[in-house]
Amino acid sequence: MENKQVNEQTYRERVYKIVRAIPPGKVMTYGQIAEILGEGYTPRTVGYVMHAADTQTVPWQRVINSQGACSTGKMMMPVNLQQKMLEDEGVKFNEKGRCDLKIYGWMPEGFEETKDNEEQPSLFE
DNA sequence: CTCGTGACGGGGG
């Protein structure tokens, strides 16, 4: 392709692509996404990117912080909105507004912590 | 070009 813009996914779109792949009832953390995308990405920047996400085409509610809680705060809408949307998908939160990442946490195939397996380049890079 | 900001994370007390 001569037009590089087409082939070159923008910094943000790489994040969105992963978010769109998260199945309902599952969640991912900012740090996890940053780690999958590799160098150049940090939890901070992933959050920044999510801030500008198109809420109509990206399941933004499935991205939460490493504590298992919604970090949306009160900046955009009722804090409960994100949590409520997730609960509607079957994610259970405790009184402190946290869910169990060991249960609801999700990762694209081929990334399962690579215990004794080598690192896989990634299907999202 | 520089500066500040932010949907974060992890370590330490």
Place this chain on the structure above:
DNA sequence: TCCCCCGCCACGA
């Protein structure tokens, strides 16, 4: 468990 501090990097002013 909670609170504080520091590092991280894209992006707008």
